[in-house]
Amino acid sequence: MANMQKNKTPMREQLPEVRNKNWEEVACGYTPEEAMNEAARCLGCKDPLCRKGCPVSVRIPEFLSLVTKGEFAEAYRVIRSTNSLPAISGRVCPQETQCEGKCVRGLKGEPVAIGRLERFCADYAMAEGEASTCSGSCTSCTGCTASSDKIKVAVVGSGPAGLSCAGDLAARGYAVTVFEALHKAGGVLVYGIPEFRLPKDIVAKEIRSLEDQGVEIQTDMVIGKILSVDELFTLGYQAVFIASGAGLPKFMGIEGENANGVYSANEFLTRINLMKAYREDYGTPIRKGKAVAVVGGGNVAMDAARSAKRLGAEHVYIIYRRGEKEMPARREEIHHAKEEGIEFLLLTNPTKINTDETGNVSSITCIRMALGEPDASGRRSPIAVEGSEYDLTVDTVIIAMGTAPNPLIRMTTPGLETDKRGCFVTSDGTTTTREGVFAGGDAVTGAATVILAMGAGRDAAEKIDQYIKSKQ
Amino acid sequence: MIKIIKKEKLAEGVTRLVLNAPLIAQKAMAGQFVILRPTEKGERIPLTIADYHRERGELTVIYQTVGRTTAELDTLGEGDSILNVAGPLGKASELEGMKKVAVIGGGLGCAIAYPQAKALHEKGADVDMIAGFRSRELIILEDEMRACAKLTIMTDDGSYGQKGLVTDALKEKILRGVSYDTVIAIGPPIMMKYVSLLTKEYGIRTIVSMNPIMIDGTGMCGGCRLTVDGKTKFACVDGPDFDGHLVDFDELMRRNATYRSDEQEQMKRFHECNLFKGIRQGEV
Ligand SMILES: Cc1cc2nc3c(=O)[nH]c(=O)nc-3n(C[C@H](O)[C@H](O)[C@H](O)COP(=O)(O)OP(=O)(O)OC[C@H]3O[C@@H](n4cnc5c(N)ncnc54)[C@H](O)[C@@H]3O)c2cc1C
Ligand code: FES
Numbered sequence: 139m140a141n142m143q144k145n146k147t148p149m150r151e152q153l154p155e156v157r158n159k160n161w162e163e164v165a166c167g168y169t170p171e172e173a174m175n176e177a178a179r180c181l182g183c184k185d186p187l188c189r190k191g192c193p194v195s196v197r198i199p200e201f202l203s204l205v206t207k208g209e210f211a212e213a214y215r216v217i218r219s220t221n222s223l224p225a226i227s228g229r230v231c232p233q234e235t236q237c238e239g240k241c242v243r244g245l246k247g248e249p250v251a252i253g254r255l256e257r258f259c260a261d262y263a264m265a266e267g268e269a270s271t272c273s274g275s276c277t278s279c280t281g282c283t284a285s286s287d288k289i290k291v292a293v294v295g296s297g298p299a300g301l302s303c304a305g306d307l308a309a310r311g312y313a314v315t316v317f318e319a320l321h322k323a324g325g326v327l328v329y330g331i332p333e334f335r336l337p338k339d340i341v342a343k344e345i346r347s348l349e350d351q352g353v354e355i356q357t358d359m360v361i362g363k364i365l366s367v368d369e370l371f372t373l374g375y376q377a378v379f380i381a382s383g384a385g386l387p388k389f390m391g392i393e394g395e396n397a398n399g400v401y402s403a404n405e406f407l408t409r410i411n412l413m414k415a416y417r418e419d420y421g422t423p424i425r426k427g428k429a430v431a432v433v434g435g436g437n438v439a440m441d442a443a444r445s446a447k448r449l450g451a452e453h454v455y456i457i458y459r460r461g462e463k464e465m466p467a468r469r470e471e472i473h474h475a476k477e478e479g480i481e482f483l484l485l486t487n488p489t490k491i492n493t494d495e496t497g498n499v500s501s502i503t504c505i506r507m508a509l510g511e512p513d514a515s516g517r518r519s520p521i522a523v524e525g526s527e528y529d530l531t532v533d534t535v536i537i538a539m540g541t542a543p544n545p546l547i548r549m550t551t552p553g554l555e556t557d558k559r560g561c562f563v564t565s566d567g568t569t570t571t572r573e574g575v576f577a578g579g580d581a582v583t584g585a586a587t588v589i590l591a592m593g594a595g596r597d598a599a600e601k602i603d604q605y606i607k608s609k610q
Numbered sequence: 611m612i613k614i615i616k617k618e619k620l621a622e623g624v625t626r627l628v629l630n631a632p633l634i635a636q637k638a639m640a641g642q643f644v645i646l647r648p649t650e651k652g653e654r655i656p657l658t659i660a661d662y663h664r665e666r667g668e669l670t671v672i673y674q675t676v677g678r679t680t681a682e683l684d685t686l687g688e689g690d691s692i693l694n695v696a697g698p699l700g701k702a703s704e705l706e707g708m709k710k711v712a713v714i715g716g717g718l719g720c721a722i723a724y725p726q727a728k729a730l731h732e733k734g735a736d737v738d739m740i741a742g743f744r745s746r747e748l749i750i751l752e753d754e755m756r757a758c759a760k761l762t763i764m765t766d767d768g769s770y771g772q773k774g775l776v777t778d779a780l781k782e783k784i785l786r787g788v789s790y791d792t793v794i795a796i797g798p799p800i801m802m803k804y805v806s807l808l809t810k811e812y813g814i815r816t817i818v819s820m821n822p823i824m825i826d827g828t829g830m831c832g833g834c835r836l837t838v839d840g841k842t843k844f845a846c847v848d849g850p851d852f853d854g855h856l857v858d859f860d861e862l863m864r865r866n867a868t869y870r871s872d873e874q875e876q877m878k879r880f881h882e883c884n885l886f887k888g889i890r891q892g893e894v
Contacts, residue, residue: 319828321647321654321694358696360828364633385830389842396835396842396861398868405831413653413825420651421678423869497864544829546847 141178144247149254154477158447161333161416164474165229165254170208173258177205179243179250187240188252193593194221198237198252205255214263217256222302223592225264225340228257230331230437231589232468264343288313289606292375294361294547297325298588299381299579301345302595303602304353310603313352315375317359322412325383326580327588329412330404332441334448335471338411362550367575376609377574377602380562381595384580386542390433394491395537399425399499403434403442403538410445427534429453431502433488434538435465440472442536443480454480455530459487459507459520485509485520489527491535501529543581551575559584568598576602611691612646615668620750623675624718625684626660632667634659634697640729641703641819641851644671645827647694648683655679656824656846658722659698672721672750699827700850703817705730708792712783713759714740714776714805716797717748722819723796724751724758731758738762738783738790742776742801745769777804790814795854799863806854816854820845822862823869836862 150166151157157164168176180202188198197216204213217224233239233253241249289312293300296318304314322328327341349355361367361382370378387402389395406424409415415424430446432439435458443454456475458465461484465472476482483504490503506526509518543560555563555571561584562570562577570577578594580586616628634644643658661670675684686692703726711730715723720741727739739759743749746769755761762779763771772779780793793816795805802818809816822834822845829847836845837858843849 319696320826321696358694360696360699363698364637364696385828387830387832389832389835396837396865398864402832405825405833408825408831414651421653421682423653425868497861497867546828 140181141175143175143179146248146251146254147172147176147179149251154474154479157334158444158478159450161448163337164334167261168254168258170210170262173205173210173255174208176251177202177255180206181242183242187242188237188250191236191238191240193236193587193589194596196221196237196256201259202250202252202255205259210259210262211266214259217259218263220596221256221589221592222305222596223298223344223588224256225260225344226298226327226336227589227592228253228255228260229336229340230468230587232587234469236589264340290315290373290375291377291379291602291606292317292370293379293381294367295319295325295381295383295579295581296323296345296355297381297383297579297591298327299383299581299591299595299598300325300379301348302592303379303381303578303598304595305348305351306596306599307602308348308351308353310599312603312606314354316353316355317361317365318355318357319360319382320412321357323355323357325381329408330438330441332407332411332445334444335441360546362546367547367551367554367572371574376606377576379595379598379602380547380570380575380577380581381579381591381598382544382547382581383591384541384543384561384585386544386560387537388539388541389537390488390539392488392490394493394499397491397493397499397535398497399427399533400491400535400537401425403432403438403536404541406442406536407438407445410449416445416449424449425534427451427532429455429532430534430536431455431457431488431530431532432536432538433457434540435460435467436538436540437467437471438540439536439538440467440475440480442538444475444478446534446536447478447480451534453532455483455532456480457483457486457488457502457504459485460517461485461509464517483530487520487522488535492529499533499535501531502535503527503529541580541585543584566601568594568601574605576605611693612695613691614686614688617686617688620672621748624672624721624748624750625675626670626672626721629669629671629692629695630667631669631695634695635662635664635667635669638662638669638698639702640705640725642698642700643827643850644669644695644697645699645824646671646683646692646696648679648686648692650693652682652693653679654694654825654827656699656821656827658819658850659725660721661725672718674718696827700846701848703729703794703819703851705733705735708733708735710736710788710790710792712738712740712780712788712790712793714742714780714793714795714797714801715755716742716776716795716801717744718750719797719801719819720751720755723794724755726794726796727755728758738788740764740776740779742766742797743770775804776801777808780805781808784808784812784814792817793854794818799859799866802854802857803859803863806857806859810855817851818854818857820850820852820857820862822865836865 201213201216238249293316413422414420415422432443485507494500506523507520513519579591613630657671713727737759742764796819827846834845839856
C-alpha cells in the first residue's frame with residue numbers, strides 16, 4: 139500500500155540566513171529512511187507518465203520500488219542504465235516540467251520527489267563505491283582495457299553532451315578522446331553552475347569514472363584553433379561529435395553596458411566557479427558589489443544572484459521583464475533565491491546603465507512593463523509602460539540574458555551548416571551536414587538543459603556507432 | 611603541462627620564456643596569443659606569442675612581472691612546467707601587401723611588435739621601427755629589432771637614444787616626407803591612442819593590438835569586450851588587432867583599471883605568503 143502522505147518528504151536544507159553566506163550545498167539530501175518513505179508514495183502506475191516526461195526515459199516506478207525495499211544499489215543500476223550522470227541530473231533537472239510534472243500524485247498534493255530520490259541513489263552508490271559509468275545495457279562492450287586496434291572517435295567539448303556521448307562510445311568499445319577548450323572538463327557543470335547547487339567534487343567523480351572507463355580527456359585544446367575538425371579526421375578519428383555548447387554571452391545593447399562593474403553572467407560565474415574567486419587562496423579578482431542588479435529570469439540569473447549574495451552584497455535584485463510565472467528558472471531555484479533574500483523586480487526592464495566619473499556603475503535605469511497578448515512561445519509578451527522609468531542604485535550589473543553557440547567551429551569547418559542563431563543544422567537531431575560529423579546539446583538546441591544535452595550525447599553515440607559500422 | 615626550456619631576463623622585471631609546445635608552435639602566427647595558468651590557484655592570463663619555431667616545437671613568450679600571476683609564473687625556472695597553456699588564440703595579424711611600414715613598440719609592447727617587424731621584413735617590406743622605453747635599463751630586444759628594421763629608440767628620460775615619445779619620432783619622420791602605407795602600434799593603450807590620433811591627422815592606416823582583461827580567450831565570457839566603431843567586439847576572437855582609428859581607447863583604459871586595487875592587494879598577499887613559506891622552510 140502506497141504512502142498517502144500528501145506532500146513530499148521534506149529534504150533538510152541549510153537555513154537561508156546561514157547558507158547565503160557560505161558556498162556549501164544548499165540541499166543536504168535524504169537519509170535512507172526518508173528516501174524509503176518518499177519512494178513509497180509512488181502508486182506504481184501501469185502506464186507511468188513520469189517516464190514519458192523524462193528526456194532519457196529513466197524507468198522511474200521500477201527504481202522507486204527498489205528504493206522502497208531499501209535496495210539502493212540495484213535502484214542506482216536501473217537509473218544508470220539510461221542516465222549516465224544521475225548525481226548531476228537529480229540536482230539540476232527541471233523536474234517540475236518533466237517527470238514530476240506528469241506524476242499523478244501531483245493532482246492532489248505534491249508529486250513524488252523523483253529528482254531527490256534519483257540524487258539519493260546516485261550519492262548512495264558514490265559513497266559505497268558502486269558508482270560506475272558502465273551502463274550494463276550495451277551488448278558490444280569489450281571491457282575497458284585499452285587496445286590499439288580500437289576505432290578512434292573525437293568528442294569536442296566536455297559538458298554533459300560530450301561526457302555522456304564519450305561514456306556510451308567507450309562502453310561500445312571505441313577509443314574516445316574528448317577535447318576541451320578550458321583547463322578543466324565539465325562544461326557548464328564546472329564553470330556555470332555554482333558549488334552550492336552542484337558540488338564540483340561530484341562532477342569530478344563522474345569525470346574520473348569516465349576516465350577509468352578509458353576515455354581520454356585533453357584540456358586546453360580549442361578545436362578550430364589548435365586543430366580543426368578536418369585535422370581530427372587526418373589524425374585518424376573516424377567520427378567527430380561536436381558538443382561545444384552555447385557559451386557566447388548575449389548583451390542587451392543598452393547604453394553603459396561596457397562600464398566597469400558590468401559582467402556577463404558567464405564571466406561572473408566563471409570567475410567564481412572555475413576560477414574560485416570566492417576563495418582567498420586563489421588569485422582571481424572579482425568585484426564584490428554592495429548592490430547588485432542581475433538581469434534575466436533563468437537558472438543562470440538565479441545562480442548569479444545567489445552567488446553575488448554569498449560574496450557579501452547587501453542588496454541583490456533580479457530584474458525580469460515578465461512575471462514570476464513566466465520565469466524559465468527551476469521553481470526550486472526561485473524559491474531558494476527568495477529565501478536567501480534576493481529581491482525580485484518583476485515586469486521591469488533596464489534601459490540604461492549609468493556611471494560615475496571614474497567609469498564605474500552607479501545606477502541602472504529601469505522601466506516598468508505590463509503583460510500583453512501571448513507571443514509565439516505562448517508567453518505573454520511584455521510592453522513598456524510609458525513614462526515609468528526610475529533609477530535603481532547599484533554598483534554591479536550582471537547580464538544573464540541568454541547565450542548563443544560559439545562560432546569558432548562553424549567558421550573553421552567548411553560544409554558544416556548552422557541556422558541563423560548559430561546552432562548546427564542536423565537532419566535528425568545529431569547528424570550534421572558534414573559526413574562523419576555529429577553534434578548535440580546546446581550547440582544544436584541553443585541554451586537548454588543538462589538532461590537534454592545528456593540525452594543528445596546518448597543518441598549521438600548510437601548514431602556514431604551505426605555510422606562507423608555502416609562504413610566497415 | 612608545458613615545459614620551460616629556457617628562461618632569460620631581458621631587463622628588470624621582463625623575462626623571456628621558451629616553451630616546449632609543439633602543437634601550438636605548429637599553428638602559431640604573428641599576432642596571436644596563448645592563455646596560460648601557471649599554477650592551480652593562479653589566474654588565466656593572455657600572453658602574446660613573441661616567437662615560434664615549428665621544427666623544434668618551441669614557443670616564446672615574454673612577460674613583465676606586474677601582478678600575482680606573473681609573479682607566480684616568475685617562480686618557475688628552466689625544466690619546470692606551466693600547468694596550462696592554451697592557444698594559439700585570436701586572429702593572426704594581416705601583414706600582406708604592406709610596403710612601407712612604421713612599427714611602433716612601447717615598453718613590453720616591443721616584444722609583440724618585434725615579431726611583426728620581423729615578419730614584414732621577411733615579406734620584403736621596408737620597416738622603420740620606433741621603440742619607446744622609460745629609460746635605458748628597460749630596453750629589450752635592441753639587437754633583434756635592429757636586425758630587421760631601421761630602429762629609432764626613444765626614452766622618456768633621454769638616457770639612451772633620443773629623448774621623447776614615440777609619437778615625436780613618428781611625427782618627425784612623417785614631416786620629413788616618409789610616406790607610410792601602414793603604421794602598427796603596440797604598447798600601452800595611452801601610447802596607441804596618441805599614435806592613432808596622430809596618424810588619423812595624416813590619414814595613415816593604423817593597426818593596434820589590444821590587451822584587455824581576458825579569462826577564457828574563446829569568446830565565452832565577454833570580459834575582453836571593447837568598442838570599435840561604436841560596436842562591441844571581443845578582443846580574444848575578433849582581435850587582438852583592430853583599426854586604431856576606430857577603437858575607443860578611453861573605455862579600454864577604464865576597463866583595464868577594474869581590478870587595479872585588487873591586484874595590489876593580491877601582490878601583497880602573494881609576497882607575504884611567499885615570505886612565510888620562506889621562513890617555514892628556513893630560507894630567510
Ligand atoms: C549558470 C547556469 C546554470 C544552469 N542551470 C541549469 C539547471 O539547473 N538545470 C539544467 O538542466 N540546465 C541548466 N543549465 C543549462 C545546462 O547547463 C546546459 O544546457 C548544458 O550544460 C549543455 O550541455 P552541453 O554539453 O551541450 O554544453 P556545455 O555544458 O556548455 O559544454 C560545452 C563545452 O565545450 C567546450 N568548448 C566550446 N567550444 C570548444 C572548442 N572549440 N573546442 C573545445 N571545446 C570547446 C566548452 O568549453 C564547454 O566546456 C544552466 C546553465 C548555466 C550557464
Ligand atoms: S576572454 Fe572571454 S570572451 Fe574574450
